[in-house]
Amino acid sequence: MSLTEYNIERQKVNMILEKEKTEDVVDSSKLREVYSFTVEHVEKQKVSETETRKNEETGEEEQVEVTKEVEASVPYRVIIKQPNRKEMEEAELEYSIEMSNCIRQGILTKAMLAKKYSDSGGLMTEDDAKSLSRTYIKFGEYTTELTRLTSKSSQTDKDKKKIESLSGKLAEARRDIVDMESNYASLFNHTADSRAANKAVMWYLLNLTYLRKDNEEETEPIFKGETLQEKTDEYYRLEEEGSDLYHTISGRLATYVSYWYYSAGAVTDKDFEDLQENIDKGEI
Numbered sequence: 001m002s003l004t005e006y007n008i009e010r011q012k013v014n015m016i017l018e019k020e021k022t023e024d025v026v027d028s029s030k031l032r033e034v035y036s037f038t039v040e041h042v043e044k045q046k047v048s049e050t051e052t053r054k055n056e057e058t059g060e061e062e063q064v065e066v067t068k069e070v071e072a073s074v075p076y077r078v079i080i081k082q083p084n085r086k087e088m089e090e091a092e093l094e095y096s097i098e099m100s101n102c103i104r105q106g107i108l109t110k111a112m113l114a115k116k117y118s119d120s121g122g123l124m125t126e127d128d129a130k131s132l133s134r135t136y137i138k139f140g141e142y143t144t145e146l147t148r149l150t151s152k153s154s155q156t157d158k159d160k161k162k163i164e165s166l167s168g169k170l171a172e173a174r175r176d177i178v179d180m181e182s183n184y185a186s187l188f189n190h191t192a193d194s195r196a197a198n199k200a201v202m203w204y205l206l207n208l209t210y211l212r213k214d215n216e217e218e219t220e221p222i223f224k225g226e227t228l229q230e231k232t233d234e235y236y237r238l239e240e241e242g243s244d245l246y247h248t249i250s251g252r253l254a255t256y257v258s259y260w261y262y263s264a265g266a267v268t269d270k271d272f273e274d275l276q277e278n279i280d281k282g283e284i
Helices: 003-019 084-102 110-120 128-151 157-182 194-207 228-241 244-262 270-280
Strands: 035-054 061-081 209-213 218-221
Touching: 003 084, 035 270, 061 244, 084 218, 110 128, 110 228, 110 244, 128 157, 194 209, 194 228, 209 244, 228 244, 244 270
Parallel strands: none
Antiparallel strands: 035 061, 061 209, 209 218
8 A cells, every 4th residue: 555545545534533523521321332341449539527616706516517638449430432333444444554564564464474484394384384374364254254244233133143153263263373373472473464453453442442430421532632643642641651540441451452353353241351350360
């Protein structure tokens, strides 16, 4: 993709997003969630109390309302929003642009790297390389079909059964890829696919994550900004200067968004809970 083509595509997406732009503060009841969780954060709050004090002029006792600052545990709801079709297209554009840039710079894709070792031998055995190449192809096919079916506004019983079947196949393919790649991690960490996927995950992290106090209705984006660059700048600012609350949730958010992305959206609340349990146990 040339720079001119990139700019044209970027303008198209920006025009679409401009039409759908909403205020930073949104009604949480209108958010479709991928997943949400609650964290407790200790904050200073002002509370009013009634005290009995002696009036120095009259000498009589009277009830006086005083305001004190106390520390209290405040619950916050952290939300990963379900992306709509246009948001998915924007993230896919980021992926495609990064993939094209990497290939133009000579960075191999995972499939190209696997084929290279399949043809020439080396760190990866021939059987592993061929198996990995086949699994990549299956994973791509399952992901494309699953995305098509889950994006339909109206799903038939046949569609739902197919989605369930594809979700299982996708999960199995993902496990196979992870198992094989874990043995050759140093080979695949810097491929074009990995860099492009990181771009897409970052886009989703910046645009789909929201926060609200549990006793309030209004929900605010964690990374504020009108453009992707502004949101990116806010991300780096928070990483360096963010509050204790941000640092409490940032690691979990990055993990959950990545998990959801690499699962092609085929995850449930139970999957996220199991993931966190495994993390807490030190198994991941």
